[in-house]
Amino acid sequence: MPIDARVTGANSAHAAMIGVSDFDGVLRGKHVLGEDLSDGDKVIKFSEAVLAWDCSDRVIPASFTQKRLSAFGDADLRILSGTGRSVSYVGDQYLYLAEFTGTHENICPRGILRKxxxxxxxxxxxxxxxxxxxxxxxxxxxxxxxxxxxxxxxxxxxxxxxxxxxxxxxxxxxxxxxxxxxxxxxxxxxxxxxxxxxxxxxxxxxxxxxxxxxxxxxxxxxxxxxxxxxxxxxxxxxxxxxxxxxxxxxxxxxxxxxxxxxxxxxxxxxxxxxxxxxxxxxxxxxxxxxxxxxxxxxxxxxxxxxxxxxxxxxxxxxxxxxxxxxxxxxxxxxxxxxxxxxxxxxxxxxxxxxxxxxxxxxxxxxxxxxxxxxxxxxxxxxxxxxxxxxxxxxxxxxxxxxxxxxxxxxxxxxxxxxxxxxxxxxxxxxxxxxxxxxxxxxxxx
The missing domain is CATH 3.30.590.10 (Glutamine synthetase/guanido kinase, catalytic domain)
Incomplete structure (x- = not known):
């Protein structure tokens, strides 16, 4: 899908957010500063804990990682450049969707739909x-x-x-x-x-x-x-x-x-x-x-x-x-x-x-x-x-x-x-x- 022309420029490069779905369909994410996210898909590291949290941020004890509760590390997250769009009624605040890749792709909700x-x-x-x-x-x-x-x-x-x-x-x-x-x-x-x-x-x-x-x-x-x-x-x-x-x-x-x-x-x-x-x-x-x-x-x-x-x-x-x-x-x-x-x-x-x-x-x-x-x-x-x-x-x-x-x-x-x-x-x-x-x-x- 073509990227909206408004997504390019300083806003997308310096103040864009990324969001990834957890099991509950809640977008979890953060601001990514200093990068142009509209320039091709990028893979970054992101906490795998979001796939082990419930909707109140409590860690599910028997989670997918089989690790100790305090041992959650980073997973590969693919930022999807074609999904960038403005998400604010006033001003320009941009959001890019992302999905887990690598070893976490087969439990990522977006990955399941793609499958x-x-x-x-x-x-x-x-x-x-x-x-x-x-x-x-x-x-x-x-x-x-x-x-x-x-x-x-x-x-x-x-x-x-x-x-x-x-x-x-x-x-x-x-x-x-x-x-x-x-x-x-x-x-x-x-x-x-x-x-x-x-x-x-x-x-x-x-x-x-x-x-x-x-x-x-x-x-x-x-x-x-x-x-x-x-x-x-x-x-x-x-x-x-x-x-x-x-x-x-x-x-x-x-x-x-x-x-x-x-x-x-x-x-x-x-x-x-x-x-x-x-x-x-x-x-x-x-x-x-x-x-x-x-x-x-x-x-x-x-x-x-x-x-x-x-x-x-x-x-x-x-x-x-x-x-x-x-x-x-x-x-x-x-x-x-x-x-x-x-x-x-x-x-x-x-x-x-x-x-x-x-x-x-x-x-x-x-x-x-x-x-x-x-x-x-x-x-x-x-x-x-x-x-x-x-x-x-x-x-x-x-x-x-x-x-x-x-x-x-x-x-x-x-x-x-x-x-x-x-x-x-x-x-x-x-x-x-x-x-x-x-x-x-x-x-x-």
Whole structure:
């Protein structure tokens, strides 16, 4: 991809940042001073500890390195010159993405997605994708959310009012800043609107090459959080902020191409669903339970996957059916695609997309059968013998760790390392006693 002309010059040479994804999809990085990062990919040394930290910077005891906790060294990090872009609304602050290389490449989230995309390319297919994110804005800061209970936090808007034109007009300045920020960062949007729920906004990132789509997604989440702080707000991409509110999704739109044509499209087939698309969806459904933890990576993720939350419960598909885990969106060749609805907004873009495409490619390789599509509410099938999606991070992690298919697609070393990180995450939250438990049990039980 051509480098934006604005990336060259003194800013990129003397005050650029680099960012690399950890397992949680958080960009970790630093300023690199005195170098022109736009002049070809460079390999530098960077702490390998970011692949052994949890989201609160605690070192996972049984980490991938098999070293003592204090013995983390440096790893090779490739700075990707073509990813440089402005990430600040005011002024010029540039960010370049990076990825671990060498011995750490097979556990690097971006490296895992590249591995899956190579597998698709080996079959002659290119992949395009686009992410949709729902996020909540609160008129709070790091201090006030620490000092006040959640019920007293003030959202940007009160109550549900999805697709509200009135609110969009009232907050046109805010929307204008988001659009300008994304334009400056070369993250074009195809839609921006208020979603149902207090302070909830949905942004649809325009589709593009799959690896670039994941790059845009991880930068989008980071710059929205940073921008919100400059406005005296906090943005959250949690999958489920409150039990009384819908969850926040991170849907992924995917299409496959071959020889410049949409390989999912067949004008002679029912709903234009080609044989390849049937195999691809068949694989997504067949391996959804095994790979689920890649798209739902947190303890909180599974609180979104429940009835009445506009989120899937069972590995089912449907044509233009928003209750299903995979939604086929039929249309002309330029628009015909599927929507992978399993992931929440808390996803790691690289790993969630690797999950969605990797399972699909497995379906193509094995000619996976596709069950009948769901008409109506897919959650009604939650009690069938075929079962529902994993009910917890613990269950999903166990299935992933034991899956031969996961080892095949993602590699045994990554499966072991990521499973270790998710078991740690489960333990970090599972044994905490919450205020809800105290209110429910303290006097009565």
């Amino acid at each position: 899956v995309l190579r597998r698709a390319a080996d079959h002659g297919y290119g992949c395009a994708a686009g992410f949709e994110f729902e996020f909540m804005l609160f008129k709070e800061n790091a201090d006030t959310i620490e000092d006040k209970p959640f019920g007293e936090w003030a959202p940007l808007t009160r109550g549900p009012f999805g697709y509200s034109i009135a609110r969009s007009v009232a907050h046109h300045e805010l929307f204008g800043e988001i659009l300008a920020l994304c334009e400056k960062a070369r993250i074009p949007l195809s839609g921006l609107h208020f979603e149902t729920g207090p302070g909830v906004i949905e942004a649809s990132l325009r589709h593009c090459d799959a690896l670039e789509a994941a790059d845009r997604a991880i930068i989008f989440k980071s710059i929205i959080k940073a921008w919100a702080q400059t406005r005296g707000m906090i943005a959250t991409f949690m999958a489920k902020v409150s039990e009384t509110l819908p969850g926040q999704s991170g849907h992924i739109h995917i299409s496959m191409s071959s020889n410049g044509q949409n390989a999912f499209y067949d004008s002679e087939a029912s709903d234009n669903v080609s044989k390849l698309m049937r195999q691809f969806i068949g694989g997504q459904l067949k391996y959804m339970n095994d790979f689920c933890v890649l798209a739902a990576p947190n303890f909180n993720s599974y609180k979104r996957l429940g009835p009445g939350c506009w989120a899937p419960i069972c590995p089912r598909w449907g044509v233009d059916n928003r209750s299903s885990a995979v939604r086929v969106i039929p249309g002309e060749p330029s628009a015909h695609r599927l929507e992978y609805r399993l992931a929440g907004a808390d996803l790691n873009p690289y790993l969630a997309l690797a999950c969605a495409i990797g399972s699909g490619i497995l379906g193509v390789e094995t000619d996976a059968a596709l069950p009948a599509s769901i008409v109506g509410d897919a959650s009604e099938e939650m009690y069938l013998p075929s079962g529902r999606l994993p009910q917890s991070l613990s269950e999903a992690t166990y299935r992933f760790a034991q899956s031969p298919a996961a080892n095949d697609v993602f590699g045994a070393r990554f499966v072991e390392a990521f499973s270790c990180s998710r078991r740690w995450e489960w333990e970090a939250v599972q044994h905490r006693v919450t205020d809800f438990e105290r209110r429910r049990y303290f006097e009565i039980i």
